[in-house]
Structures are given as structure tokens and as C-alpha cells.
Amino acid sequence: AQSVTQLGSHVSVSEGALVLLRCNYSSSVPPYLFWYVQYPNQGLQLLLKYTSAATLVKGINGFEAEFKKSETSFHLTKPSAHMSDAAEYFCAVSGNNQGGKLIFGQGTELSVKP
């Protein structure tokens, strides 16, 4: 079985500060891991994905995430927050022979203060 835990349902940072959104996963098979972003009244957009190549994955909008098998983590970071980063972020896990379905975490709402 697979599951995802996102620590912190709400994170608030100042503009220009480091963004760190935490994600831990559980998977009985080698995982594929994803971060999606959801802006208000919109669908989900892929930020980045880990598919067993490089453990440090770079995504869109300056985000990156590092896969750490020993810690079963896939935390999302961005060095400097921008007001436009305010949104809800979802970590998700999939795996081979899972058909491509995604198991999502509960989401983390990111607020950016001016």
C-alpha cells in the first residue's frame, strides 16, 4: 500500500524567504513521487516529479525537491518565495504496476506575506 503525509496543512513565509514544504511517503514498491500545485479555482499543475533518475529534481517556477530514500521523504523547496507562489501544494505517490493512479497527501496551503 502507498500513502503520503504532508506535515503542516498551512505554511506562511515572507516574500523572499525560503519555502520548505514537507512530504513523507510510504510505499511497498519503488515510488514515483510528484508535487502538484493548485491555484484557487483551478486544476492541479505538475511542479516536478521523481522517477528514479536523479535524486535532486528541479521543477518549474524555481522549485526543487530531493528524494531521500533513507528518510522516505520528498520535501519541496524554493530559495526565495514570491507572492505568486501562494497556492495549495500536493505531494503524491505512484508506482509501477499501479496503473498511474496517484495517492495524494492532504495538501499544504502556502501563504506569502509581503
Added chain:
Amino acid sequence: DSGVTQTPKHLITATGQRVTLRCSPRSGDLSVYWYQQSLDQGLQFLIQYYNGEERAKGNILERFSAQQFPDLHSELNLSSLELGDSALYFCASSVWDSGNTEAFFGQGTRLTVV
């Protein structure tokens, strides 16, 4: 624009009624997924079709059913609606049905049951 089209965008209906949500996947995508997003349950996988065949089933109620047609569009049918079925229903599509394939999400159908 993800290329995935969902109609209608909003739907208000009464308890006990039946509704049909429609999804047109991105051109060339064979796999269609349905997800439900609600405040208490978060984002939950409902069901997946791949090239017309059911591929995987998640937490889908027996009152709900789906199908994928020869032109690859999909419909999610919700019947005997209850207040608790009020949620945002997302459709996503991907080229294949493997775990490392990126899924593209539509903007969702917001269902309100009154």
C-alpha cells in the same frame, strides 16, 4: 491550459438526483482518471480507464460509475446523490498507464447537492 476539458464547470442539483460529468482528455492520451476533492477527504482517486477498459478502482461508491468511450472521452455518472457528494471532481489524463507518467488535470466540475 492543460488540454483536458471538463464540463460542466458547476452543477447544482437536489438530493436523490443523477448527474453526468464529462471529460475530454488531451489529444493522444489513452488514460483517464477521476478524482474527488472534498474538504474532509482531500483528493481521492476514484477510477481509471485506459483505452476504453477499466484499469484501476479506488474509493468509488457503488452509486457512482464511469466509462470511457471509443473516442476516449469519459463520463462519470453519480446517482442517488447525497449532500456528502458535494465536492470538486477532477478528471486527469496521461499518455500511458504507467506510474511515472505525468497526469494532466482539468479544471474540475464543482458539484453542489442541495
